[in-house]
Amino acid sequence: MSQTIQIKAFGMIAEKIGSSDLSLDNPGTLKELRAQLESQFPDLVGVKFSFALNKKMQLADSEIPAGAEVALLPPFSGG
């Protein structure tokens, strides 16, 4: 499980991270990814965001497949 994953950040999350694209070692699950992101970017602590794996929303914790495109999605505000 030490492959690299591609992370895309959007909206307020991209702003807090300071970038819209990141490459990280795959931490295994979304829960572990969230913990790692919060540790690396303390501004994310307490900020609401969801994950999409390969363009599908993930509402519960999930394993992150090898080579996945992981998106960090703050609450939508289109329209």
Added chain:
Amino acid sequence: MSQTIQIKAFGMIAEKIGSSDLSLDNPGTLKELRAQLESQFPDLVGVKFSFALNKKMQLADSEIPAGAEVALLPPFSGG
């Protein structure tokens, strides 16, 4: 009650009467007016229409005031 009233007919009713404007002696009430119109224009028998008195719909029988503008209104079909 022998004044003249002005009658305006619309849509299918004007077509059946053959005119959109009529002057009649006031028959007193809308019920009597309907009977008189059906007698004068047999094509109106069985045809659905309502009355307006001075531009207000009259759903029940009413007296026809002197000099009233009486409109014969088939079911509306705007839009």
Added chain:
Amino acid sequence: MEKERKPKNIFVQGPISPEKIAQSIANHSSKTDIGGHSIFLGQIRADEKPEGNVIAIDYTAYEDMALEKAFEIREDIFEKYPLTCMHIYHSLGEIKVGEICLFVFTSSKHRKAAMQACDELVERIKAELPVWGREILDTEGHVWKVNT
């Protein structure tokens, strides 16, 4: 002081052009408290009847009464929903299939009020305005339109 509203003419001779609709939308760009517009357009359908196919509808109205009633409906809807603007246009005369004969336009700070008001306006216009459509057929006959 309450805003005073007066009866406006809602009738236009002939079809309502897409350009008129665009102009009406553009006129609202200076009203920066509007967040949503809801629009309903009625278009003449080429219905097939036992007597022939509809090629146009010729609209007539009891205009004075219709304008009074339209004003009453406008006042009711303005009272019921927090609207910024409301516009109603209905065609008179012959409108061909594919052309627009009704244009109802509501605007509000938030979308829900605009949408609900627009729906209610269309229902009331169809049910309460003394307007009649004579459907002209390709057989040179006609039938009187019936609203469902």
Added chain:
Amino acid sequence: MEKERKPKNIFVQGPISPEKIAQSIANHSSKTDIGGHSIFLGQIRADEKPEGNVIAIDYTAYEDMALEKAFEIREDIFEKYPLTCMHIYHSLGEIKVGEICLFVFTSSKHRKAAMQACDELVERIKAELPVWGREILDTEGHVWKVNT
């Protein structure tokens, strides 16, 4: 044979012009089975925030995911309502107050289906499409738009 539908691009750079809306309406005049069109337009509001007044919204999206989701929503709505046509356009980039950022357009034989489908589409677009609005303030700061 069922009609096959493919994902379409719903995004346009910059505001949606009234002329584009007029053109879209005019394009439907040849579809003579349409009796009613329902349109919703989202317009940028000059909201006052504690941090300043909104002068524009800068929209960004996760475009690939949004187009997949928009396609799924389209299919759901086509299955649920007897529609003739459905069009969705959403702006990206900076849209100034008073300009149009969302254009949803449904057409049907009868008005009810067009209206209900339009309402439902707007709700789903706002709730389900990965799109974000950054509200630009006259104080040179910004706040992130929150949908209610």
